[in-house]
Amino acid sequence: MSTAIVTGQPVPGSSLESDLRALGFEVLTASDATDTGNLLAAVPADRRVAVVDARFVGHPHALRLGLTDPRFPLAAIPGAVTAQPAGRQALSRALTREAAAGGSTDLAVDGLVTALDADVHRPELGSLVAAVPADPQARNEARQAVAAVDDEAVRLKSAVKSRDGFFTTFFISPYSRYLARWCARRGLTPNQVTTASLLTALIAAGCAATGTRIGFVAAGALLICSFVLDCTDGQLARYSLQYSTLGAWLDATFDRAKEYAYYAGLALGAARGGDDVWALALGAMILQTCRHVVDFSFNEANHDATANTSPTAALSDKLDSVGWTVWVRRMIVLPIGERWALIAVLTAATTPRITFYVLLVGCALAATYTTAGRVLRSLTRKAKRTDRAAQALADLADNGPLAGLVSRTRRAPLGSPLLLALCGVAVLTASLFSGVTWAPVAGAFVYAVASGRALAAPLKGALDWLVPPLFRAAEYGTVLVLASKSGVNGALPAAFGLVAAVAYHHYDTVYRIRGNAGAPPAWLVRAIGGQDGRTLLVTVVAAALTATQFKVALTVLAVLAAGLVLVESIRFWVSAGAPAVHDEGEPA
Secondary structure, X not given: OEEEEEEOOOOOXXXXXXXXXXXXXXXXXXXXXXXXHHHHHHOOOOOEEEEEEOOOEEOHHHHHHHHOOOOOOEEEEOOEEEEOHHHHHHHHHHHHHHHHHHOOOOOOHHHHHHHOOOOOEOOOOOOOOEEOOOOHHHHHHHHHHXXXXXXXXXXXXXXXXXXXXXXXXXXXXXXXXXXXXXXXXXXOOHHHHHHHHHHHHHHHXXXXXXXXXXXXXXXXXXXXXXXXXXXXXXXXXXXXXXXXHHHHHHHHHHHHHHHHHHHHHHHHHHHHOOOOOHHHHHHHHHHHHHHHHHHHHHXXXXXXXXXXXXXXXXXXXXXXXXXXXHHHHHHHOXXXXXXXXXXXXXXXXXXXXXXXXXXXXHHHHHHHHHHHHHXXXXXXXXXXXXXXXXXXXXXXXXXXXXXXXXXXXXXXXOOOHHHHHHHHHHHHHHHHOXXXXXXXXXXXXXXXHHHHHHOOOOOOOOOHHHHHHHHHHHHXXXXXXXXXXXXXXXXXXXXXXXXXXXXXXXXXXXHHHHOOOOOOOHHHHHHOOHHHHHHHHHHHHHHHOOHHHHHHHHHHHHHHHHHHHHHHHHHHHOOOOOOOOOOOOOOO
């Protein structure tokens, strides 16, 4: 329940109180600042409270944006301010000061906002009207301005992301926004739509797993339906401002779960037809995850960097000013809309092997384009990275106890963190393809030591954001190569499960960092070994066990890792202290 205190003399013909009640507020009236303070003190501490000027004229959606968004402790628009429990003390202090200064005079809500000694969110209203007219003429003009703008049309438009991909913008959003409104009017929540999207994708994966042509066609159609629902859940959240920590977690993880489950379904379907494409499926998952880690690492490295400009960035901004280049550049990176459409069409029209071949080539080209651009930006940018950025990159690196022990030694850094990481990856790669049974174990040990030395100094170099993606490629690639070389049926599906579990852990780390909650707890990183420990362990079991035993070991490791990371992740994201993370961009 929320409470709105309307302060000042009522205005005849005003719909303010009815608009506030429609937004779920209990409405109280106050005559002056002192009266407002008394009413505020009487409102239970666990309630959201808003203070609104009785003279307010504006659109209901302007009030909704200003007063009901759950992500901000304090928010305001002209003539209205709201505080969640976390912001109540700041609002009370400001109101006390205003009451002391104004006595029994009418409370100026905009002055109250100015007096707040905390950060206040001010939503972009665009063409929506929110004003406090000072006289009847101004009030009449404000009401005419309200009548001239379609509140519902603005609300629908604002439900759509401003920077979606080409396929999403022109083939999904024109109708999915109306589906979002339909859901809102029937009381459906974004989390319910997100769950429906996941279930639809899992059914699509099941259809693909049948290995029949009709199953592949149904799988492609259902994958598109899942994507429509995936767009709808975010649009519903923005349309009705229904944000939640649980929703943030679901939205952050389900997209990857849907896509990777679909890869597994395609691989199972191919196997029914006598074609083993598990290596391609695992390769596609590895490539896609590494692409995301490149995105995340680059963004975290430059999140709060100073002098954050470069000629490359200037050229990119210039290209974004030309209409057709904007869409070409968004399509080149093969974002989720274009990628899922490609997968759906290829599934329905071709074979799983062809689908994976095209997907791998497309994602490789997209990864080359985006990574090259970011490398150029980093080399030409005279930015000084902060301690926070360095810590975020270290957390993304996911080093375990072994590498941690090496990094804590009191030796001077041996060189650039990126160079050390590259050397470790090179040694590991050479050992994997050497043909000597125990060579990968030695290579993994050298790699673990190099991983520790790479993090002996803060990751503040121009290209140090490449260290976490290198570690992801090394760990996942080791599992892929060793499972492929084992030659036993079932080893690659077990490897797929292990990489999927570890990749979930890495995505979970990203969204915790984005919510300023830091990395997962140290005990979890130690329990699952860190990226260096897992890499070394997989090479040891591959060398020490038979091929069949190796398959069993991979399965056990996958189950243990999945159990640990899922239990801890669910505990964190459904807890009261979890951050509300809402990704308004579209990850590749």
